[in-house]
Amino acid sequence: MGMRKVAVVGAGMTKFVRRAQETAKELTWQASRMALQSCEMTMDDIEAVCLGTAPDAFDGIHMNGEYLSDGAGAWRKPYMRSYVGGGTGVFVPIQGWYHIASGLFDVVLVVAEEKMSSYYPHAQAAFLTIFDHTTERPLKPNLLWIFALEMNRYMSTYGISKADIARVSVLHKQNAADHPCALLGEANISVEDVLNSEVLAWPVQRYDVSPVSDGAVAVVLAAEHIAKRITDKPIWIEGVGWNLDTSYWTNKDLAYPRYVEYAARMAYEMAGIKEPRKEIHIAEPYDPFDYKALHHLEGLQLAERGKAVQLYIDGTAARDGNMPVCPSGGLLGVGNPIAAAGLMKIAELFWQLRGEAGARQVPGDPRRGIAQAWGDLMQVGTVVVMGR
């Protein structure tokens, strides 16, 4: 007997904003309600709930998943929270997928939330506690600092210029100008604006980085026989993959994300994809920094190593190009409420593949897309391939 097919049948998302007035629980409730309404379902139809949210430190709540459970609708229902750091947003739909593919459930609600603004004065301080308590924390590293190392390594290995990398930020922020939930959409931004922005940790400048944000996203997953009753346009989860590398990030070459490659190969194999560059029509790689989108396109086998920037130079990555990259606007444009940002990419593929993306719609009836997230200490890749 083959694998049970699982489809996305509904999606909802809150605005991504700098300081939400709502509590984290209210944000999850809003996204869940919108997702259910989008497919005309109620909580009575939902058999289980999966939740994704990154570190408890943001909300300052121990067992934050338990606290958020009723906001996500998990009252007297099977409920679990998964996490793989920044990769959580694309992992939580994988969690929903295995709930249904296992045969235990037919309809599952998948919710991702992040409220980073509760952390005062800045969420970056929460990241001080992600480092190894013995070997790294005494050095007081922060995330910008270690990703500056990785960006430097990527640039020097392949001889890529800052001006070329800035094209990523420009395209994504321009795309986000068409997204009604976006925090940093800017239709008129230029490469010079990026290169002239404040230096945070060389070579990372302010416009190279996605903003700290609050927001929530939810999607409804259903087994084949239910999905076909709910909608004429189910979007199938064709392949999933995830991979976690060693904690010792200092011991590996940062120029290439091997863990993303392994996760992508797992998903491609499941989806029966042999030539991803021909068979993937839309890519939503994880782009918390502009160079990361390039890094991940290479890991996803959508570009040769060190050559991903060509997709931006020759227009392939543009919304009307051959393989649009982050037509949503990505994290750089829409915002980066960590777990919610990953699930936003799944929601974007759902809308794009159904032809419901409005001003952001990619032309030419795209048939298949890929969403990817990344996280931990430059360590984890999560990948979902979706198709009509």
Added chain:
Amino acid sequence: MNYRVAIVGIGWYGYRPVTPEVSYKEMVYQAAVRAYADAGVDPRKDIESFITVAEDFHEGTSIFDEYTPDQLGAALKPMHTIAGDGLHGLATGYMLIRTGQFDLVAVEGHSKASNILTLPEVTAYAQDPILNRPLRMNTHFIAGLEMNRFLFETGTTPEQCAAVVVKNRRNALKNPAAAYGANLTIDEILNSPPISWPLGKRDTAEEADGAIVMVLASERLASNLTDQPVWILGAGWCNDTPSLENREWGRIPYVEQAARMAYRQAGINHPQDTIGFAEVDDTYSYKELQSLEALGLINPGEAGLLTEAGFTAADGDLPVNVSGGSLGSGHLLDATGLARALEVVVQLRGQAGARQLEGVQTGLAQSWRGVPTTSGAVLVLAN
């Protein structure tokens, strides 16, 4: 799809009140090596996916899943963390294998409670930050409220709760892994210092350090790997409301629903006739009684009386927490459910030594995630 899933390898380290000689990574490594040797598998070649159960604040590290792969041999492998109890981890492994995409999965849980200098303050941070935290309620205080309501609704007495402690800590004397085995009397329990009346100090399980790893396999592989597969007949889990204001206090509907889910998968209509022994949550003495009733293994209101009468003793009709439970073995934080399941596997394999039960075929493990959660999980296992 793979319909049947078996536990084919088990390994553990501990449990002890303090473990100054090892880090959590070393404990996990020890447990993992034993589990892999027990299953006869190589984690680098054979195991296809790995799961850890952990919570950031228990570890003192944000995004703790960063530190999960190396000691398990899981680097560059599909691995993820569940912010849940060990039984949630086992249920996740069960689901992964049932998808048909995986045949061999490892599940890990650990506790390094002795590293946590301020556990009461940490657990209090699980309360609603707006409505509850300003009241500055201690975790055990909330358990005391629940115990009071349970005693009131069911007519159970503090003496009957104390009988649970006497039983479990005596059972623990026969379990070499248990940290808190003791020969106590009912009076010694009742006279222990009150924490939150009617809850006394000895009604409360103390934490221990330990690590547990289990290897799960599809039916196809299980028969190649071992002569003694322990089959997962059913897994259930459920959350009620996280709000203290809206929940039931005498009953625990989340365990009732989790049990129904597991029994339905296992095809069990009459759990009292089918389940031979159980390892249930006993974070607090009254929890064992409340859980047994919610699981349908004892009729409502009778668990206290039957415990006093020896029904749940190791030589009784329904042996409960023969391992010593959390009261006798030590509470293992997120790994607690794995410890309950571990004892069920050991008993079903006939490897329990001095505490071995005769002729057992079907056992149940159940867990609760502690105050202030309403999160419970149930696993039904058979040989």
